Amino acid sequence: MNRILDGVRVLDLTRVLAGPWATQNLADFGAEVIKVERPGKGDDTRSWGPPFLKDTQGRDTHDAAYYLACNRGKKSLTLDIARPEGQEVARALAAKSDVLVENFKVGDLARYALDYASLANDNPRLVYCSITGFGQGGPYRDRPGYDFMVQGLGGLMSVTGERDDLPGGGPQKVGVAVADLFTGMYATSAILAALLHRERSGAGQYIDMALLDVQVAMLANLSSAYFASDETPQRMGNAHQAIVPYHVFRAADAFLIVAVGNDTQFAKFCEVIGAPRWSKDPRFATNPERVRNRDLVVGMIAERMLAKTAREWLAALEPSGVPCGPINDLAQVFADPQVVHRRMRVSALHPAAGSVDMVANPIKFSATPIAHDVPPPLLGEHTDEVLRSVLGMQAGAIAALREKGAI
Numbered sequence: 001m002n003r004i005l006d007g008v009r010v011l012d013l014t015r016v017l018a019g020p021w022a023t024q025n026l027a028d029f030g031a032e033v034i035k036v037e038r039p040g041k042g043d044d045t046r047s048w049g050p051p052f053l054k055d056t057q058g059r060d061t062h063d064a065a066y067y068l069a070c071n072r073g074k075k076s077l078t079l080d081i082a083r084p085e086g087q088e089v090a091r092a093l094a095a096k097s098d099v100l101v102e103n104f105k106v107g108d109l110a111r112y113a114l115d116y117a118s119l120a121n122d123n124p125r126l127v128y129c130s131i132t133g134f135g136q137g138g139p140y141r142d143r144p145g146y147d148f149m150v151q152g153l154g155g156l157m158s159v160t161g162e163r164d165d166l167p168g169g170g171p172q173k174v175g176v177a178v179a180d181l182f183t184g185m186y187a188t189s190a191i192l193a194a195l196l197h198r199e200r201s202g203a204g205q206y207i208d209m210a211l212l213d214v215q216v217a218m219l220a221n222l223s224s225a226y227f228a229s230d231e232t233p234q235r236m237g238n239a240h241q242a243i244v245p246y247h248v249f250r251a252a253d254a255f256l257i258v259a260v261g262n263d264t265q266f267a268k269f270c271e272v273i274g275a276p277r278w279s280k281d282p283r284f285a286t287n288p289e290r291v292r293n294r295d296l297v298v299g300m301i302a303e304r305m306l307a308k309t310a311r312e313w314l315a316a317l318e319p320s321g322v323p324c325g326p327i328n329d330l331a332q333v334f335a336d337p338q339v340v341h342r343r344m345r346v347s348a349l350h351p352a353a354g355s356v357d358m359v360a361n362p363i364k365f366s367a368t369p370i371a372h373d374v375p376p377p378l379l380g381e382h383t384d385e386v387l388r389s390v391l392g393m394q395a396g397a398i399a400a401l402r403e404k405g406a407i
Helices: 018-028 084-095 108-112 116-122 147-153 178-201 211-217 221-229 263-272 276-280 287-292 294-305 310-320 330-335 337-341 383-389 395-403
Strands: 009-013 032-037 052-054 060-064 074-078 099-102 127-132 205-210 246-250 255-259 324-326 345-350 354-359
Touching: 009 018, 009 084, 018 032, 018 074, 018 099, 018 127, 018 178, 032 084, 074 383, 084 116, 099 178, 116 127, 127 178, 147 178, 147 211, 178 205, 178 211, 205 211, 246 294, 255 310, 263 276, 263 287, 263 310, 287 294, 310 324, 330 337, 383 395
Parallel strands: 009 032, 009 099, 032 074, 099 127, 127 205
Antiparallel strands: 052 060, 246 255, 255 324, 345 354
């Protein structure tokens, strides 16, 4: 079955997470993604373990689980672009590609004539996406950018974590690298839009993506609230800035989430927990009043929730239409019947491990479903194949490149 990006070739000069996340999306959509890696070392994340993928004998392979998360469906080509021969190969591949994605420091690739201005002369249809910490211009353009520091600089940590006046208060980063992941997703959208523009105009273009820009953008309603009030939102732990009750509560045996989104749901919630009068109390009857009396109503609810187990509360709340749920660890997540039904855990055959488990792409296309049958590649697994099939190189020319250390 054809896939949406069949026939699209992507030259992937990225490493770590933001760029590889974008190119993995493109691979999931059917693009041929050629991942260029340093000979002998490869993507930094191959060594970011343990844990490492186990081979069929139970021994660690050379590929960490981190690398496996964002590189499926790609072809690995080892190429030293610091060598003239490697630069020549990279330029030849770019001339035959539809998309190039890179996350080198600003200006680095211009030294090798692999920047957009150089490559667009030979391939004006090229869509070229650069991903950096701070973008191609501005006072921070030359700084290295990492997700953790961008979460802090871009405001996310100012609203993440418990209130300063409560135990455990203080800023917290999010548990996964959300600035990287969101940047990868925005980059995917931008590349697809640029490909659509190319179909209409015949011309490629340059895309400048910055982690900091994305982090600022993804604060969404919090930024809007700041613009409207001129007041900076503060850390509120698991609470919501503008909705109550929207909290984690401790039941008799475990934690659970209650996320009441309107006054009707609050009335139903009060009935289930045995306090129907609360929904008629002027202090709690409407969401604005509940927000104003947040600590009081949350404290009253917390006392009630201790009376039953989390399972008992969920069994009572779910039929009433009150949004609620458990707090699962990953073992529980992948055993959850809804997650199982949605096939969010997939596997593919792997040359070293026999098979490798992966998290599925969450997009469900009706006409062009995503296949997850190509695992993350071994380092240099497709070097000869790519040079032969894309550039038409013969065995002797490939051997010469290998002898010079270019591949």
